[in-house]
Amino acid sequence: GAGVSQTPSNKVTEKGKYVELRCDPISGHTALYWYRQSLGQGPEFLIYFQGTGAADDSGLPNDRFFAVRPEGSVSTLKIQRTERGDSAVYLCASSPAGTSRGEQFFGPGTRLTVL
Amino acid sequence: GIQVEQSPPDLILQEGANSTLRCNFSDSVNNLQWFHQNPWGQLINLFYIPSGTKQNGRLSATTVATERYSLLYISSSQTTDSGVYFCAVVSGGATNKLIFGTGTLLAVQP
Helix, strand or coil, X not given: CXXXXXXXXXXXXXXXXXXXXXXXXXXXXCEEEEEEECCCCCCEEEEEEECCEEEXXXXXXXXXXXXXXXXXXXXXXXXXXXXXXXXXXXXXXXXXXXXXXXXXXXXXXXEEEEC | CCCEEEECCEEEEECCCCEEEEEEECCCEEEEEEEEECCCCCEEEEXXXXXXXXXXXXXXXXXXXXXXXXXXXXXXXCHHHCEEEEEEEEEXXXXXXXXXXXXXXXXXXX
C-alpha cells in the first residue's frame, strides 16, 4: 500500500515569509508525528496528533510553529515569519496505533530552505 | 530525558564484510526502532524491536532491554547498504515521541 507522502519535496522561501508543509499519513493510521532534521543530526520531535487533536506539542520550538489535522488524516505544519534557522528537513511519520508501542513509518520529508 | 548513544559514529567496510552497530539507551523503553537513512534522505524501517531478536535477510537485530542496549548486524555488506543507520526509542512513560541516536555513518566500498 501507499506510504506516508509529503508535499512539497522542496521549498525555498525568503526570511519572514509564511510556509505550509503537508503530510498524508498511511491510510487508517490514527497517530501522526512531525519531526525536524538538521544537517548531520538525527530527527527531533516536534508534535504528535492522535486523531484530530494535538496530544503532545512539546517539541515545537516557539509560537511561530503550528500544526493542524482537522479531519484526523492529512496534517499541515505551518511556520510563520520564517527565519534562516528554520532551514531543515521536516519529516512526517504515522503509526497505526496511538500508543508508545506503535511502530512509526516516515515520509520522504520536505526540505525547507530559508534564504 | 532518555539518552541514546550509537557506536561507532563512522564505519568503512569493503563489500562482503560483516559489521555490528550498537545502540545504548539510558532508561527503559516501550519502543525501539532501527532505521536506514539512504543518500536521498528517506528513513527506511529496518526493525521494530523493543526486545528479543529478529532477522530479515542479511540483517538481524537483538535488543537486551534489561541491559539497555540493542545491536544491528549487517552480514555480507553491499554498496547499497551505505548511508546512516539510526536507532530510535520511545521511553517508558506518557510519551510517544521517538528519541533518535546520533547515527552511524556506513560507507561500503566495492
